[in-house]
Amino acid sequence: MLNIIDTSFDSCIKCTVCTTRCPVAEVNPDYPGPKQAGPDGERLRIKNPALYDEALKHCTNCKRCEVACPSGVQVGTVIQLAKARHGGFKKGPREFILSHTDMMGSLSAPAAPVVNIATQLKPVKKLLDKVLGIDERQTLPKYTHQTFRSWFKQQTARQTLFERKVSFFHGCFTNYNDPTVGKHLVAVLNAMNIGVTLLKKEKCCGVPLIANGFFDKARKNAELNMGQFSDSLMDSECVLATEPSCAMTLRDEYLEVLHVDNHAIRERILFAAAFITREFAKGNKPDMKPVNLRVAYHSPCHLIKQGGVIHTMELLNSIPGLEVIMLDQKCCGMSGTYGFKKENYQTSQSIGQGVFDQIEALNVDYVVTDCESCKMQIEMNTPHQVMHPLTLMAQSLA
Ligand code: SF4
Ligand code: SF4
CATH class of the missing domain: 3.40.50 (Rossmann fold)
Known part of the structure; x- marks a missing residue:
C-alpha cells in the first residue's frame, strides 16, 4: 500500500490558474478542479482522512494543471497519490484487464485474428459493457499476430553493422497492438547510421497501472526496467521511447510517483523526436524526398x-x-x-x-x-x- 505524500502542494499560492486549464473541470460539474482536489484538499486530508473527496476519481492525470502552475505544484501527482493513500481507486476486473497490458498482450497476440474479430462484434461489446463496464461505443484496440519483438529478431544482424547504438523501449502498444511506429523508428535511425537494440527484457512502463491504482505492480515493473536500462546503457548511447506517456513515466513518474530512483540515468532516457532533432542539429540528417501532404x-x-x-x-x-x-x-x-x-x-x-x-x-x-x-x-x-x-x-x- 503506497503511503507517499507529494509536498509540493505547500507551494500553492491559490491563483486558480490550474483550474482554468483543467479539461475535466471544464465539462464535468461533479469535478471540483485541480486546486480544490489537489493542494486545497491535501491540506484537509492530512488533518483528517475522512475529508477525502470521492470526486478525485474524475481526474484523468493529464498533467495540464502542472504545466499551468506558476509555483511548481505537481497537482496531478498530488491527486494520484491521495487516491492511492485513501483507497480512491476502484480495482475490479475491468481495471485489471485495462491496466495489465503486458499480460493481455501476451495472451491476445497469438490469437490476434480471432480476438480482433470477436472484440468488434456487437454482442461481445454489449457483454463487455454490461459485465465489465467497458463502454460499447468505444472501438477496442486490435492486436498484432507478429509482435514487434518477433519482427525485430530478423533485424538484429543488420543492427550490429552500425558503430553507434541506441536502445529502444518499445512499450506495450508497439509490441502487441501495432508495431508500425517501432519499425519506422528503426528505419529512420538506420538511415542516420545508428543501430537499434532492444532491452533483453521489457515490462510495461507502468502508466496504465498507475492510472488504475496498481502501484505495487507498477513499482515492480519500474525496478525491472531500471535494471535493464543500466545494463543496456553499457553498450548504447541512450534509451529512446516513441510514446509520450512511456517517456514521461520512465523519466518523471518513476521517481515522483513510484519513488524508484532513476536520477543516475534519467538524462539518458529520451523521447525519440528529441534525440533525432538533436542529431539533426549536429548535421546528422538523412536524405529526404518531398512528402506533399x-x-x-x-x-x-x-x-x-x-x-x-x-x-x-x-x-x-x-x-x-x-x-x-x-x-x-x-x-x-x-x-x-x-x-x-x-x-x-x-x-x-x-x-x-x-x-x-x-x-x-x-x-x-x-x-x-x-x-x-x-x-x-x-x-x-x-x-x-x-x-x-x-x-x-x-x-x-x-
Ligand atoms: S491532471 Fe487532473 S486535475 Fe490536473 S488538469 Fe488533468 S484532469 Fe485536471
Ligand atoms: S496553479 Fe498552482 S499555485 Fe495556482 S492554484 Fe493551482 S496549484 Fe495553486
Missing part, C-alpha cells in the same frame, strides 16, 4: 508536460513538402484507459469535442500525433486517419 498536428498532454512538442514540430518541419497545421493544444479526452470506462465516456467525448471540431474545420490529408491513445480517440470521432510523425519521416526517406 497537408496535415494537422495534435499535441498529446503528456508530451506538453515534458516540453517535447517543440521536438516533434521540428521533426515534422524538417520533412520537405509537408504542410503542418498545429491544432490548439486541447486534450482529446481519451487519457489512456479513462475513456474506455462507461462512467467516463461522456466526459471523455465532451473534452475531445474541441479537438474533433478543429479537425473537421480543416481540409487536411491526415492528422498527426505522437500518442496511440490520442490516435484511437481521433480516429473514432473523425473521418481522418491518424499517423505518427515517424511514419511521415520514414515515408520521406530517399
Whole structure:
C-alpha cells in the first residue's frame, strides 16, 4: 500500500490558474478542479482522512494543471497519490484487464485474428459493457499476430553493422497492438547510421497501472526496467521511447510517483523526436524526398508536460513538402484507459469535442500525433486517419 505524500502542494499560492486549464473541470460539474482536489484538499486530508473527496476519481492525470502552475505544484501527482493513500481507486476486473497490458498482450497476440474479430462484434461489446463496464461505443484496440519483438529478431544482424547504438523501449502498444511506429523508428535511425537494440527484457512502463491504482505492480515493473536500462546503457548511447506517456513515466513518474530512483540515468532516457532533432542539429540528417501532404498536428498532454512538442514540430518541419497545421493544444479526452470506462465516456467525448471540431474545420490529408491513445480517440470521432510523425519521416526517406 503506497503511503507517499507529494509536498509540493505547500507551494500553492491559490491563483486558480490550474483550474482554468483543467479539461475535466471544464465539462464535468461533479469535478471540483485541480486546486480544490489537489493542494486545497491535501491540506484537509492530512488533518483528517475522512475529508477525502470521492470526486478525485474524475481526474484523468493529464498533467495540464502542472504545466499551468506558476509555483511548481505537481497537482496531478498530488491527486494520484491521495487516491492511492485513501483507497480512491476502484480495482475490479475491468481495471485489471485495462491496466495489465503486458499480460493481455501476451495472451491476445497469438490469437490476434480471432480476438480482433470477436472484440468488434456487437454482442461481445454489449457483454463487455454490461459485465465489465467497458463502454460499447468505444472501438477496442486490435492486436498484432507478429509482435514487434518477433519482427525485430530478423533485424538484429543488420543492427550490429552500425558503430553507434541506441536502445529502444518499445512499450506495450508497439509490441502487441501495432508495431508500425517501432519499425519506422528503426528505419529512420538506420538511415542516420545508428543501430537499434532492444532491452533483453521489457515490462510495461507502468502508466496504465498507475492510472488504475496498481502501484505495487507498477513499482515492480519500474525496478525491472531500471535494471535493464543500466545494463543496456553499457553498450548504447541512450534509451529512446516513441510514446509520450512511456517517456514521461520512465523519466518523471518513476521517481515522483513510484519513488524508484532513476536520477543516475534519467538524462539518458529520451523521447525519440528529441534525440533525432538533436542529431539533426549536429548535421546528422538523412536524405529526404518531398512528402506533399497537408496535415494537422495534435499535441498529446503528456508530451506538453515534458516540453517535447517543440521536438516533434521540428521533426515534422524538417520533412520537405509537408504542410503542418498545429491544432490548439486541447486534450482529446481519451487519457489512456479513462475513456474506455462507461462512467467516463461522456466526459471523455465532451473534452475531445474541441479537438474533433478543429479537425473537421480543416481540409487536411491526415492528422498527426505522437500518442496511440490520442490516435484511437481521433480516429473514432473523425473521418481522418491518424499517423505518427515517424511514419511521415520514414515515408520521406530517399
Ligand atoms: S491532471 Fe488533468 S484532469 Fe487532473 S486535475 Fe490536473 S488538469 Fe485536471
Ligand atoms: S496553479 Fe498552482 S499555485 Fe495556482 S492554484 Fe493551482 S496549484 Fe495553486
